[in-house]
Amino acid sequence: xxxxxxxxxxxxxxxxxxxxxxxxxxxxxxxxxxxxxxxxxxxxxxxxxxxxxxxxxxxxxxxxxxxxxxxxxxxxxxxxxxxxxxxxxxxxxxxxxxxxxxxxxxxxxxxxxxxxxxxxxxxxxxxxxxxxxxxxxx
Numbered sequence: 001x002x003x004x005x006x007x008x009x010x011x012x013x014x015x016x017x018x019x020x021x022x023x024x025x026x027x028x029x030x031x032x033x034x035x036x037x038x039x040x041x042x043x044x045x046x047x048x049x050x051x052x053x054x055x056x057x058x059x060x061x062x063x064x065x066x067x068x069x070x071x072x073x074x075x076x077x078x079x080x081x082x083x084x085x086x087x088x089x090x091x092x093x094x095x096x097x098x099x100x101x102x103x104x105x106x107x108x109x110x111x112x113x114x115x116x117x118x119x120x121x122x123x124x125x126x127x128x129x130x131x132x133x134x135x136x137x138x
Contacts, residue, residue, distance in 0.1 A: 011061065011083045017075045022065065024103040025077075027086050028052035029063055036069075043069055051086050058086045 008026045009015050015022065025041075029049035036042035044066050051061040061081040068074040 008083070009077075009079050011079045011081055013079055014025060015077045017073070017077065019073055019105075019107050020075075021105040022075050022077045024105040025063070026035075026102050027061075027083070028065070030057050032059075032062075045069055045072075051081075053085060098120050107125050 028051065030052055032048045032050045034048075035046045037044045037046060047067070049055050049063040049065070049066045050059045051063075059081075061083055062079070064078045065081065066076045066078075
């Protein structure tokens with residue numbers, strides 16, 4: 001996991017996660033529905049995601065997550081379809097940056113937050129510099 005990111009999973013596979021880092025898989029998704037199984041006293045939450053592309057969304061590439069409700073960090077994720085429809089593009093809120101948006105893994109964000117709260121100077125200074133630079137206009 002270099003730089004707080006996982007490499008992109010291949011399509012038509014299952015991945016098993018013990019953290020919520022499955023949410024930061026370097027693809028862009030839209031939640032397309034949630035179902036609980038079984039309907040009475042559910043133990044699994046199934047969420048279907050469709051791929052976000054630059055001009056909208058497509059169901060040619062999907063992600064399905066199966067979260068164990070009692071322990072939501074235990075998740076199986078299935079990728080279905082053709083990943084070639086997913087093309088990296090900038091975040092919609094960026095006006096002058098053409099760099100593709102990639103979500104940082106939640107575990108990396110938690111690690112940085114914990115380091116800042118413990119007042120570790122090197123990490124805290126990096127975060128402060130990052131926050132001050134994000135408001136600069138190009």
